[in-house]
Amino acid sequence: MPTPSDYNGKVPAAAGAARTSYVPPHLRNRPLSAEAASAPVARSGGYSAGPRNDRIGGSSSYIGGGGGGWNNRSNGWDRGREREANPFQDDLETEQEFGSRDNTGINFDAYEDIPVETSGKDVPSPVSTFAEIDLGEALNLNIKRCKYVKPTPVQRYAIPISLAGRDLMACAQTGSGKTAAFCFPIISGIMKSSQSAPSPPSFSRMAYPFALILSPTRELSVQIHEEARKFAYQTGVRVVVAYGVIDCSGQLRDLEKGVDILVATPGRLVDLLERARVSLQMVKYLALDEADRMLDMGFEPQIRRIVQQMDMPPAGVRQTMLFSATFPKEIQCLAADFLSNYVFLAVGRVGSSTDLIVQRVEYVLETDKRSHLMDLLHAQIANGNQGKQALTLVFVETKKGADALEHWLCINGFPATSIHGDRSQQEREYALRSFKSGKTPILVATDVAARGLDIPHVAHVVNFDLPNDIDDYVHRIGRTGRAGKTGLATAFFNDNNSSLARPLSDLMLEANQEVPAWISRFAARSSYGKNRRGGGGGRFGGRDFRRDTSYNRGGTDYYSVGAGHSSNGYNASSGYGPATVTSAWD
Ligand SMILES: Nc1ncnc2c1ncn2[C@@H]1O[C@H](COP(=O)(O)OP(=O)(O)OP(=O)(O)O)[C@@H](O)[C@H]1O
Numbered sequence: 001m002p003t004p005s006d007y008n009g010k011v012p013a014a015a016g017a018a019r020t021s022y023v024p025p026h027l028r029n030r031p032l033s034a035e036a037a038s039a040p041v042a043r044s045g046g047y048s049a050g051p052r053n054d055r056i057g058g059s060s061s062y063i064g065g066g067g068g069g070w071n072n073r074s075n076g077w078d079r080g081r082e083r084e085a086n087p088f089q090d091d092l093e094t095e096q097e098f099g100s101r102d103n104t105g106i107n108f109d110a111y112e113d114i115p116v117e118t119s120g121k122d123v124p125s126p127v128s129t130f131a132e133i134d135l136g137e138a139l140n141l142n143i144k145r146c147k148y149v150k151p152t153p154v155q156r157y158a159i160p161i162s163l164a165g166r167d168l169m170a171c172a173q174t175g176s177g178k179t180a181a182f183c184f185p186i187i188s189g190i191m192k193s194s195q196s197a198p199s200p201p202s203f204s205r206m207a208y209p210f211a212l213i214l215s216p217t218r219e220l221s222v223q224i225h226e227e228a229r230k231f232a233y234q235t236g237v238r239v240v241v242a243y244g245v246i247d248c249s250g251q252l253r254d255l256e257k258g259v260d261i262l263v264a265t266p267g268r269l270v271d272l273l274e275r276a277r278v279s280l281q282m283v284k285y286l287a288l289d290e291a292d293r294m295l296d297m298g299f300e301p302q303i304r305r306i307v308q309q310m311d312m313p314p315a316g317v318r319q320t321m322l323f324s325a326t327f328p329k330e331i332q333c334l335a336a337d338f339l340s341n342y343v344f345l346a347v348g349r350v351g352s353s354t355d356l357i358v359q360r361v362e363y364v365l366e367t368d369k370r371s372h373l374m375d376l377l378h379a380q381i382a383n384g385n386q387g388k389q390a391l392t393l394v395f396v397e398t399k400k401g402a403d404a405l406e407h408w409l410c411i412n413g414f415p416a417t418s419i420h421g422d423r424s425q426q427e428r429e430y431a432l433r434s435f436k437s438g439k440t441p442i443l444v445a446t447d448v449a450a451r452g453l454d455i456p457h458v459a460h461v462v463n464f465d466l467p468n469d470i471d472d473y474v475h476r477i478g479r480t481g482r483a484g485k486t487g488l489a490t491a492f493f494n495d496n497n498s499s500l501a502r503p504l505s506d507l508m509l510e511a512n513q514e515v516p517a518w519i520s521r522f523a524a525r526s527s528y529g530k531n532r533r534g535g536g537g538g539r540f541g542g543r544d545f546r547r548d549t550s551y552n553r554g555g556t557d558y559y560s561v562g563a564g565h566s567s568n569g570y571n572a573s574s575g576y577g578p579a580t581v582t583s584a585w586d
Contacts, residue, residue, distance in 0.1 A: 084233065086233070087226065087229040087233055088145055088230060088233070114153055114347060114348045115348065115349070116153060116345070116346070116347050116348075117344075117345075117346045117543065117544075118157065118343055118345050118346075119343070119344045119544040119546065119547060120166070120341070120342060120344055120544075123161065123166075124160045124161050124163075124164040124166065124343075125160060126156045126157045127151065127156055127159070127160055128150070128151075128156065129150055129151070130143055130148070130150065130151055133159055133163065133184075134163075134188075135159075135184055136188055136191050136235070138191070138233075138234055138235040139184065139187055139188055139191070139231060139232075139235055141234075142230060142232070142233050142235070143184075143231075145230070145233070146180075148180070151177075152176050152177035152180075152181075152483075153172070153347045154170060154172035154176050154177055154178055154345070154347045155177050155180055155184070157170075157345050157347065158170050158172075158178075158181040158182070158185075158321075158323075158345060159181060159185055161345065162181075162182065162185035162186075162319070162321060163185050163189070165319060166319075166341070166342065166343050167315070167319060167321070167340050167341060167342035168320075168321045168322065168342055168343050168344075168345060169332065169335060169339065169342055169343070169344050169345070169544075170321070170322065170323045170344075170345040170346075170347075171323075171324060171325065171326070171327045171346045171347070171350045172325065172346075172347035173325055173347065173348045173352065173353065173354045173478070174325045174353070174354065174474065174475060174477075174479075174481075174482065175354065175454070175478055175482025175483050176325075176347065176354070176483075177483070178323045178324075178325075179223075179224060179227050179228075179289070180227070182213070182287040182289070182321045182323055183213075183224075183232075185285075185321075186211045186261060186285045186287065187228070187231055187232050187235060187237050187261070189211075189284070189285060189319075190260050190261070190284075190285075191235050191236065193284070205277070206276060206277060206278060206279045207240070207255040207256070207258070207259045207262065207272075207277065207278045207279070208279050208281065208282040209240075209259045209260060209261060209262035209278070209280070209282065209283060210260050210261070210282055210283065210284050210285065211260065211262070211283065211284065211285035211286070211287070212261075212262050212264070212269075212283050212285070212286050212287070212312075213228070213261065213288075213289065214264060214265070214266055214269065214287070214288050214294060214303070214306070215263070215264075215265065215288075215289040215294075216265065216266075216290050216293045216294055216299060216451065216452075217265065217448055217449075217451070217452070218243040218265055218425065218428070219419075219428065219429075219432060219449065219453060220451065220452040220453060221241055221242075221243045221263050221265050222241060222243065222429075223452065223454060224241075224263045224289060225239055225240075225241035228261055228263060232260075232261070237260045237261060238258055238259055238260045238261070239259075239260065239261045239262075239263065240254045240255055240257075240259040240261070241254075241262075241263045241264065242255070242263070242265075242269060242272055242278075243264060243265045243268050244265070244268060244425045252277060255272070255277060255278065262278065266294070266299055266302040266303060266306060267302065269306055270302055270305060273306070273310050280306070280310050280311050280312035280313075281311040281312070281313070283312050283313060283318055284313075284318055284319060285319050285321070286307065286312070286318050286319070286320045286321070286338075287320075287321045287322075287323065288303070288320075288321070288322045288323070288338075289323055289324075289452060290324050290451045290452055290475075291322035291323055291324045291327070291331075291335060292324045292326050292327050292328060292331040292335075292471070293324070295331050295334050295335055296331060300334070303338075307338055308337075308338075315337075315338055315339055315340040316340035316341075320338055320340070320342070322338070322339070325351070325475060325478060326350070326351040326471040326474055326475065327350050327351065328351075328471065329545045332344075332544070332545040333545055336545075336546075344543075344546070346543060346544070349510060350543060351470075352474070352510050353474050353477055353507060354478070354511065355511040355512045355513070356481040356484065356485065356486050356487065357477050357478070357480060357481035357486070357487045357488070357489050357511070358486070358487070358488050358513070359477065359489045359491070359508050359511065359513045360488070360489070360490045360491070361490075361491045361493050361504065361508070361515075361516060361519055362490060362492060363493055363494060363518060364492040364493070364494060365494055366494060366496070369464055369492050370405070370408060372492065373394065373405075373409075373462065373464060373492075374412065374414075376460075376462065376490065377392070377414055377442070380392070380460065390441065390457065390459035391435060391436075391438065391442075391443070391455065391457050391458045391459060391460075392441060392442045392443070392458075392459065392460045392461075392462060393435075393442075393449070393455075393460070393461045393462070393479050393480070394416075394442060394443070394445070394461075394462045395445055395446070395447070395449075395450065395461065395463050395464060395467075395476050396444060396445070396446060396464050397446070397465035397467075398446065398465075399420040399421060399422045399446055402418045402419075402420045402444045402445065402446055403418060403420075405464065406418035406444045409442055409444070414442055415439070415440045415441060415442065416440055416442035416443070416444055417431040417434050417440040417442070417443055417444070418443065418444040418445065419432060419435075419443060419444075419445045419446070419448060419449050420445065420446040420448055421446065421448055431443065432455075435455065436455055436456075444464075447467065447472060447476070449479070450467075450472055450475045450476045450479075451475045452475075453479060454482060455479065456482075458479050458480045458482075458487065459480060459487060459488060460480065460487070460488045460489070461477050461480045461487070461488070461489045461490075462489075462491075462492070463476060463477075463490070463491040463492060464492055465492070466491055466492070466493060466497045466500055466504075468499070470500060470507060473491075473500070473504065473507070474507070476489075477489035493519065493522075498522050498526045499526055501519055501522035501523040501525075501526050502522075502526050504519065504523075505519050505520055505523045506523075
């Protein structure tokens with residue numbers, strides 16, 4: 001097995017030969033007969049001479065690239081082999097179900113005055129429009145097809161930083177467009193560099209992705225894959241997903257056809273690496289979505305295995321991007337192992353919720369929860385919010401609890417389905433489809449659905465059982481109030497949740513929510529320091545942990561706050577306890 005040092009500065013020996021089933025992106029617009037004749041030649045500098053260095057300063061000087069550095073890719077990857085399906089088709093169907101999903105009407109002005117902080121050395125400047133960024137014609141066309149008119153704040157900052165080749169740790173609120181923020185630079189980078197990129201060995205059935213995007217759940221990987229396919233449509237960049245256990249042979253066949261961007265869950269990827277079906281030696285871009293979750297106790301060993309113990313180029317050679325809405329200090333500290341000279345970006349306060357979500361907390365005894373939920377659902381119907389146009393997501397603590405509540409709702413006349421780790425892959429996919437389409441407008445879920453899922457028309461999130469960790473609460477309620485739209489989140493609180501009282505009331509105050517007096521009394525009573533944000537007073541910490549004076553690596557100046565960006569609202573972080581592991585996570 002090749003090691004990163006084998007790879008560094010050198011491409012695989014068989015780089016000159018094209019595989020029978022794999023067509024590298026730079027050859028995909030050429031007639032088939034020309035492909036064999038113009039098989040790629042290894043770059044002298046290996047990956048270190050790739051898009052990362054070439055792009056610094058925003059210039060378009062790409063090795064092997066003529067003119068503005070762009071390959072003229074007017075088509076997708078379907079030359080004579082497999083037709084590239086139109087990934088926008090599903091959107092049309094959803095629009096028919098629910099009416100328009102027009103992103104142009106999105107109230108992104110709601111994000112405009114949000115404080116942004118960057119730290120790190122020589123942070124590239126943000127942009128205001130997509131036109132200011134040299135993403136390439138094909139990608140720009142897809143941005144238009146997605147109806148994205150202007151970049152969201154996290155995109156305004158993160159895209160230029162990533163295009164400049166810098167590693168990035170980015171924290172931005174739920175529903176604020178982080179997926180595109182890491183997908184655009186990856187797709188653009190692959191498009192630009194691929195004219196001179198090596199092709200994988202011809203004799204191998206192994207896949208050699210240029211980019212790896214890891215996420216914690218199957219559903220999120222599927223969603224990122226769907227989004228990335230839209231952004232990459234007809235760019236010549238091929239996106240493949242690997243997750244779960246379902247249809248393993250189908251996924252293997254997809255991999256064998258060639259992959260530029262591999263979206264995967266960690267467990268599935270480890271399996272593919274062990275079976276020698278995937279090699280990471282050509283990975284130039286590594287993105288971890290929900291990065292704090294990926295690096296907490298549950299996933300960290302698998303991530304270390306993938307990133308540090310296989311054949312992936314090391315930090316500094318590859319480009320690494322970490323994204324989440326929450327980034328506890330101890331996880332930031334851990335994440336620094338995977339990064340090199342990185343920029344820290346915080347859009348809004350780290351771990352804060354958006355004030356587009358109206359948050360309500362109600363005191364409800366365990367025994368009263370079901371009838372209380374029923375009251376809420378009846379009220380929604382009375383207010384005309386139920387039905388196809390308004391979906392309700394109900395979070396519970398356990399898989400058994402999810403099954404029981406789903407059953408109870410159904411027998412009481414509320415069309416509900418459920419998603420949790422004990423359901424089969426098919427059942428999970430079916431439940432999600434049924435919920436998204438409005439067929440069953442109530443979804444009962446464990447934390448498996450807490451992060452990342454972008455389901456339009458979720459109007460109400462109910463925390464039937466509150467989580468133990470405030471960060472999980474932030475992600476859960478973030479399933480509504482996305483992309484500038486408003487949403488409602490209701491939490492059932494009782495004495496069992498007293499340790500959450502303080503961080504919850506702090507979070508609600510941060511988001512300009514009305515905090516009931518009784519929860520403030522709970523907060524005053526509960527002991528400090530129990531939760532990540534439990535200690536240190538009213539405003540919980542949230543910023544680049546390198547700015548903490550206790551962090552010292554030989555006196556290096558690791559940060560400087562980005563000039564011209566607001567730095568208000570950040571205080572010294574303190575009081576983070578150990579990360580808690582959520583139950584029922586798959
Ligand atoms: N520039 C844009 N203009 C309009 N809509 C956008 C833009 N960027 C993203 N969106 C839309 O915003 C929604 C939320 O984006 P996304 O799922 O990437 O959010 P996120 O920040 O990753 O959320 P989470 O933290 O929950 O994972 C998506 O429906 C996406 O299509």
